[in-house]
Amino acid sequence: MKKGTVIALIAAVILIAFIPLFLLKDAEFGGSDDAGSVVVEEVDSGYEAWATPVLERILGGELPGEVESLLFCIQTGIGVGIVAFFMGRFVERKKQGRGD
Amino acid sequence: MTKQQKHRVLASAVLILTLGVAQNVNAMHIMEGYLPGGFCIAWGVICLPFLWMGFRSIRKSLNENRRVLPLLAMAGAFIFVISSLKIPSVTGSCSHMTGTGLGALLFGPGAVSILGLIVLLFQAILLAHGGLTTLGANVFSMAVAGPFVSYGIYRLCQKGGVNKRLAVFLAAAFGDLFTYCVTAFQLAIAHHSDVSVGGAFAKFLAVFAPTQIPLAVIEGILTVLIIAALETYARPELRAAGFLKEER
Numbered sequence: 001m002k003k004g005t006v007i008a009l010i011a012a013v014i015l016i017a018f019i020p021l022f023l024l025k026d027a028e029f030g031g032s033d034d035a036g037s038v039v040v041e042e043v044d045s046g047y048e049a050w051a052t053p054v055l056e057r058i059l060g061g062e063l064p065g066e067v068e069s070l071l072f073c074i075q076t077g078i079g080v081g082i083v084a085f086f087m088g089r090f091v092e093r094k095k096q097g098r099g100d
Numbered sequence: 101m102t103k104q105q106k107h108r109v110l111a112s113a114v115l116i117l118t119l120g121v122a123q124n125v126n127a128m129h130i131m132e133g134y135l136p137g138g139f140c141i142a143w144g145v146i147c148l149p150f151l152w153m154g155f156r157s158i159r160k161s162l163n164e165n166r167r168v169l170p171l172l173a174m175a176g177a178f179i180f181v182i183s184s185l186k187i188p189s190v191t192g193s194c195s196h197m198t199g200t201g202l203g204a205l206l207f208g209p210g211a212v213s214i215l216g217l218i219v220l221l222f223q224a225i226l227l228a229h230g231g232l233t234t235l236g237a238n239v240f241s242m243a244v245a246g247p248f249v250s251y252g253i254y255r256l257c258q259k260g261g262v263n264k265r266l267a268v269f270l271a272a273a274f275g276d277l278f279t280y281c282v283t284a285f286q287l288a289i290a291h292h293s294d295v296s297v298g299g300a301f302a303k304f305l306a307v308f309a310p311t312q313i314p315l316a317v318i319e320g321i322l323t324v325l326i327i328a329a330l331e332t333y334a335r336p337e338l339r340a341a342g343f344l345k346e347e348r
Contacts, residue, residue, distance in 0.1 A: 001265075001328040009321050016314050020188045027192025035193055035307045036287065037131060043300040044291035051133035053228035063228055071226050072184050079180030083326075086170040090333035 129238045130283060132231025139290045144236025147213070150244045154213040161207060167340040175203035176215040178326065182319065183219055189311040197319040198279050201272030202326060204247035205254055206341050216243020241282035250275030268327050273320030280308040
């Protein structure tokens with residue numbers, strides 16, 4: 001793939017991801033899951049959620065927002081680390097002419 | 101600034117922004133306790149054969165050639181990264197991608213069910229995202245149904261002689277979208293006491309689908325990019341995984 005194409009595609013991804021943020025200034029950007037549970041309420045008004053997440057039960061309440069973002073960062077970090085580690089090895093291997 | 105520095109600044113800006121935006125707890129997956137017990141068990145049982153198949157397929161490809169291990173790790177890590185990024189969408193709510201298309205294309209849909217299960221367990225236990233009772237249903241939608249659609253679309257495109265990059269894009273994007281259709285279906289058959297099943301399905305779909313369409317496009321593009329990168333730098337591994345045909 002040409003370098004220009006790659007950059008254009010990356011730019012497209014960034015635009016698609018962030019344009020809504022600037023277009024819809026009043027939107028809350030809550031999760032679509034929350035919206036999902038609102039619909040459950042609508043179509044099945046008698047339903048009560050019968051289980052709560054394990055961690056919330058242990059903590060006796062919701063996970064603090066900051067800690068949650070920490071956990072999400074850890075998840076992202078683990079993933080990026082693995083991808084980058086192997087990609088780095090592949091790139092270096094090709095540079096030394098041992099790849100293929 | 102050199103070009104490389106600019107790229108780095110851009111990449112870190114994207115990372116910071118994305119993580120900064122990701123404030124909301126629940127973005128996708130059926131939440132803990134939101135399916136009646138019978139449905140939880142049923143979806144779990146439906147997943148079992150797929151997980152067994154996935155376990156065997158992973159063991160088989162590793163036995164045949166240890167070289168695929170880095171690719172397998174990368175496919176799993178890709179799901180990890182992509183499903184942790186919650187992205188704002190045109191409907192004013194956030195959702196995240198599934199990342200399962202890549203693994204399905206490289207290793208077949210069976211193997212992804214195991215990778216997806218690991219990610220969903222992590223999120224259900226630590227992040228209160230999805231849930232243990234709804235694990236079966238979520239595994240089915242994200243790690244079974246979506247990857248199978250991705251794989252099917254890719255195969256069809258190959259037979260039809262569609263451009264390979266386009267085929268990868270379509271496979272990843274529609275697999276992602278299909279996951280949410282399945283989630284809507286799973287919720288609808290469990291919750292329709294006040295309206296018909298079809299009506300409930302339409303309502304759930306209306307919540308999930310429009311939010312997901314732009315994200316499915318992003319997932320398609322990212323999958324194309326990573327496959328292009330692998331084709332440049334990791335041809336021996338791709339051949340070992342059977343993604344590229346033997347050239348010798």
